[in-house]
Amino acid sequence: xSLLRLQNLTxxxxxxxxxxxxxxxTYQGEIVGLIGPNGAGKTTVFNLITGNYKPNSGDIVFDGRxxxxxxxxxxxxxxxxxxxxxxxxxxxxxxxxxxxxxCHCRMHSGIFGGMFHTxxxxxxxxxxxxxxxxELTFLGLDKQADLAANSLSYGNQRLLExxxxxxxxxxxxxxxEPAGGMNEQETAALVQLIRKIRERGITVLLIEHxxxxxxxxxxKLVVIEYGIKIAEGAPAxxxxxxxxxxxxxxxxxxx
Amino acid sequence: xxxxxxxxxxxYGVLTALLVSAPLHLNNYWLDVLNNVGLYVILGLxxxxxxxxxxxxxxxxxxxxxxxxxxxxxxNTLFHIPILMLIPASAxxxxxxxxxxxxxxxxxxxxxxxIVTIGVGEIVRIALINDIFGITGGANGIxxxxxxxxxxxKISKPDEFFWLIxxxxxxxxxxxxxxxxxxxxxxLNYLREDEVAAEGSGINTAYYKLAAFVLGAAWxxxxxxxxxxxxxxxxxxxxxxxxxxxxxxxxxxxxxGSIPGVILGAFLIIGLPELFREFKDxxxxxxxxxxxxxxxxxxxxxxxxxxxxxxxxxxxxxxVNP
Amino acid sequence: MEFFFQQLTNGLxxxxxxxxxxLGYTMVYGVLKLINFAHGDLFTxxxxxxxxxxxxxxxxxxxxAFGGVVVLALMIMGLVGVVGILLDRAAYKPLRESPxxxxxxxxxxxxxxxxxALMLVYGARYQYYPKDILPKTVINILGMxxxxxxxxxxxxxxxxxxxxxxxxxxxKTGTAIRAAAIxxxxxxxxxxxxxxxxxxxxxxGPALGGAAGLMVGLYYGQINFTMGxxxxxxxxxxxxxxxxxNIPGAMLGGIxxxxxEAFGAAYISLAWKDAIAFLVLIxxxxxxxxxxxxERVASKV
Numbered sequence: 074x075s076l077l078r079l080q081n082l083t084x085x086x087x088x089x090x091x092x093x094x095x096x097x098x099t100y101q102g103e104i105v106g107l108i109g110p111n112g113a114g115k116t117t118v119f120n121l122i123t124g125n126y127k128p129n130s131g132d133i134v135f136d137g138r139x140x141x142x143x144x145x146x147x148x149x150x151x152x153x154x155x156x157x158x159x160x161x162x163x164x165x166x167x168x169x170x171x172x173x174x175x176c177h178c179r180m181h182s183g184i185f186g187g188m189f190h191t192x193x194x195x196x197x198x199x200x201x202x203x204x205x206x207x208e209l210t211f212l213g214l215d216k217q218a219d220l221a222a223n224s225l226s227y228g229n230q231r232l233l234e235x236x237x238x239x240x241x242x243x244x245x246x247x248x249x250e251p252a253g254g255m256n257e258q259e260t261a262a263l264v265q266l267i268r269k270i271r272e273r274g275i276t277v278l279l280i281e282h283x284x285x286x287x288x289x290x291x292x293k294l295v296v297i298e299y300g301i302k303i304a305e306g307a308p309a310x311x312x313x314x315x316x317x318x319x320x321x322x323x324x325x326x327x328x
Numbered sequence: 329x330x331x332x333x334x335x336x337x338x339x340y341g342v343l344t345a346l347l348v349s350a351p352l353h354l355n356n357y358w359l360d361v362l363n364n365v366g367l368y369v370i371l372g373l374x375x376x377x378x379x380x381x382x383x384x385x386x387x388x389x390x391x392x393x394x395x396x397x398x399x400x401x402x403x404n405t406l407f408h409i410p411i412l413m414l415i416p417a418s419a420x421x422x423x424x425x426x427x428x429x430x431x432x433x434x435x436x437x438x439x440x441x442x443i444v445t446i447g448v449g450e451i452v453r454i455a456l457i458n459d460i461f462g463i464t465g466g467a468n469g470i471x472x473x474x475x476x477x478x479x480x481x482k483i484s485k486p487d488e489f490f491w492l493i494x495x496x497x498x499x500x501x502x503x504x505x506x507x508x509x510x511x512x513x514x515x516l517n518y519l520r521e522d523e524v525a526a527e528g529s530g531i532n533t534a535y536y537k538l539a540a541f542v543l544g545a546a547w548x549x550x551x552x553x554x555x556x557x558x559x560x561x562x563x564x565x566x567x568x569x570x571x572x573x574x575x576x577x578x579x580x581x582x583x584x585g586s587i588p589g590v591i592l593g594a595f596l597i598i599g600l601p602e603l604f605r606e607f608k609d610x611x612x613x614x615x616x617x618x619x620x621x622x623x624x625x626x627x628x629x630x631x632x633x634x635x636x637x638x639x640x641x642x643x644x645x646x647x648v649n650p
Numbered sequence: 651m652e653f654f655f656q657q658l659t660n661g662l663x664x665x666x667x668x669x670x671x672x673l674g675y676t677m678v679y680g681v682l683k684l685i686n687f688a689h690g691d692l693f694t695x696x697x698x699x700x701x702x703x704x705x706x707x708x709x710x711x712x713x714x715a716f717g718g719v720v721v722l723a724l725m726i727m728g729l730v731g732v733v734g735i736l737l738d739r740a741a742y743k744p745l746r747e748s749p750x751x752x753x754x755x756x757x758x759x760x761x762x763x764x765x766x767a768l769m770l771v772y773g774a775r776y777q778y779y780p781k782d783i784l785p786k787t788v789i790n791i792l793g794m795x796x797x798x799x800x801x802x803x804x805x806x807x808x809x810x811x812x813x814x815x816x817x818x819x820x821x822k823t824g825t826a827i828r829a830a831a832i833x834x835x836x837x838x839x840x841x842x843x844x845x846x847x848x849x850x851x852x853x854x855g856p857a858l859g860g861a862a863g864l865m866v867g868l869y870y871g872q873i874n875f876t877m878g879x880x881x882x883x884x885x886x887x888x889x890x891x892x893x894x895x896n897i898p899g900a901m902l903g904g905i906x907x908x909x910x911e912a913f914g915a916a917y918i919s920l921a922w923k924d925a926i927a928f929l930v931l932i933x934x935x936x937x938x939x940x941x942x943x944x945e946r947v948a949s950k951v
Binding site: 623 | 679683685741745748749750751753755758759760761764765766767769770883886887890894919921922925928929931932936939941
């Protein structure tokens with residue numbers, strides 16, 4: 074059974090059909106790339122999966138359960154975490170607190186626990202802190218834990234977004250242009266990182282414009298253009314697919 | 329770190345000692361000013377949850393304050409229930425009121441929320457003036473509220489209220505400080521920094537917005553009870569837009585999201601006009617200029633919040649971030 | 651029927667005044683995303699300056715009733731507009747890069763300052779406009795008597811709004827204002843002098859507000875230093891109702907609010923007039939979170 078199944082997903086904004094009848098499956102343990110020219114509707118697909126938008130029709134099934142129309146935070150707690158194309162960190166807060174944000178949905182204490190620091194609350198805080206530090210260490214950000222998020226370099230801010238997603242203990246991680254703004258070394262490290270994430274049993278779905286990275290790291294690619302899926306398959310097949318070549322050459326400008 | 333106590337704690341200690349000894353060397357007039365400051369500290373801290381921590385634009389906090397004060401006043405004058413025993417009832421009424429009115433508007437963006445909160449404040453005030461349900465006493469308000477009795481002792485003089493109010497302040501500071509250092513407090517801050525990212529990190533932003541409002545309102549309601557007990561008479565004009573502006577201003581001036589900032593803000597906002605007494609009629613004029621000048625010269629407030637500290641192990645890195 | 655008609659014309663006249671003030675809020679908000687809480691007090695200032703100029707120059711005696719009022723209005727608009735620019739320079743310009751809540755407190759401070767400055771200069775009691783400036787003509791429309799004053803107020807408001815709309819939509823400067831409202835940084839890169847746009851907006855908005863103050867003085871005959879707060883709040887409500895930052899929205903919101911109040915006061919309850927206005931606002935915002943004509947922005951992710 075697939076971990077994530079998109080079934081005939083359609084999303085319209087006014088008269089524009091941003092995502093048009095898109096279906097594909099993502100299986101447990103895969104690294105899947107969603108590619109396509111600028112404005113093809115890739116981020117809209119992600120926003121549909123994570124509940125930022127509600128689909129006009131079609132279904133999204135995660136682990137056998139329909140999640141279409143659920144609020145974003147519920148989807149996160151079910152095991153889908155994401156990063157954002159334009160970095161959306163809590164800029165004024167520390168790196169550690171950004172990582173702790175992801176722990177939130179696995180914790181339980183509320184106003185009472187917070188006011189009285191009950192034993193359960195203390196234990197939970199300690200565990201969250203350990204998890205957040207562990208993920209920061211995993212991404213090599215542990216030494217910057219006390220810094221404000223906005224003081225990190227661009228590449229490190231992207232990593233911190235991944236750390237924040239990982240602390241939600243996801244089964245599926247959705248990365249929206251993780252290599253955006255990264256230099257070559259950082260991108261190379263990112264390839265290793267994505268593989269390490271998969272080794273931890275986390276399925277990865279990503280959008281990326283860096284074709285080198287996509288071809289190297291993904292096992293399956295889904296190509297969309299004007300909101301329509303035009304191809305799906307292994308990187309080698311996709312490279313030879315005439316429709317994909319046409320789509321890219323026809324609209325390629327600054328990529 | 330350990331063994332070195334930051335200098336500011338000595339400052340806090342000295343200031344607390346000065347405050348605690350205030351009844352010994354201040355006359356009744358200044359003690360009463362100090363009591364007002366205390367009330368505004370409580371109100372400021374309650375609004376700080378909404379404005380400072382969660383970044384929600386609320387210029388109608390006086391409505392919740394009024395709900396608490398009127399709940400206590402009505403129940404006390406009609407059924408002669410001791411006023412301090414009505415604190416939970418006031419908190420509950422103000423909290424439920426906030427829940428009912430804020431729920432449908434919680435999705436509004438900042439400035440739209442601002443005008444709606446102003447509107448709610450005005451609606452409440454007008455409803456009180458119009459003697460809604462025949463229980464609010466109209467424009468004259470309610471009088472004959474009985475003095476609070478604590479452990480068999482009647483509280484009536486300024487120095488007695490001093491202890492009642494400032495002990496309440498101390499409890500509030502303690503609980504709110506703990507709340508800041510918790511999952512709940514962090515969630516409010518995530519909300520303030522970036523709502524979309526907070527939701528995307530698994531935080532139920534609608535719930536936390538509502539929770540901030542309800543908790544803030546409930547606390548303001550409790551402050552309302554104390555106000556009613558202190559004044560023995562309450563009227564709608566004590567809860568007008570100007571009150572909401574004062575609470576809002578003291579937070580932003582003192583330091584939005586910072587407990588010491590809010591306390592300092594309350595001293596300034598309530599204390600400054602007292603010091604400007606010699607300007608007589610021009611007092612409020614100077615006050616207006618001071619508000620503008622303070623914002624220009626201390627944009628983030630006088631005591632902005634300090635980053636939270638977490639017990640993480642820095643041993644292997646050797647150096648701690650300064 | 652006549653009663654209904656009276657409420658209608660009264661509502662339209664008051665709505666026109668609200669709309670003029672609302673334009674000041676909405677223009678400043680459109681460009682700076684700032685709620686100018688002192689705007690209501692600039693409106694009051696217009697009313698007081700009108701009285702002063704009227705008393706000291708006696709324009710209506712030299713230029714006739716209508717000529718005098720037109721010249722008076724232009725002078726007041728110029729004066730209040732300049733005060734608007736000064737207000738921006740002193741209280742808002744230093745805070746352009748600051749957190750938005752700081753600018754709000756500065757605006758509230760400026761409002762307190764203006765209100766108390768007016769009180770110190772003119773005193774706390776009501777001031778009265780001379781009664782004989784404009785003729786108290788009542789004309790017949792479809793057999794219903796309507797005071798000429800109401801028609802004039804509505805006509806002048808609509809004329810000013812139409813002029814503003816033409817200026818914003820059809821002139822080069824108007825295009826620059828719209829561009830700066832959409833994206834200041836991009837407008838700067840396109841060679842638009844954004845600082846000049848802001849200055850202009852802080853002239854036009856208060857000028858219209860000042861004109862509205864003068865109208866209130868002429869219509870009701872009495873003015874007070876605190877009236878800016880009520881009118882300002884109503885106009886701000888109108889701007890939000892229509893969709894803040896949207897100029898036709900401010901006009902629609904203003905007229906609508908004037909009508910709601912007039913009919914609410916007449917048919918529901920005078921004492922609850924203000925509450926009804928806010929209640930309608932809240933209901934509108936629940937149904938349309940960005941106002942009647944506001945853009946429906948899907949939160950960008």
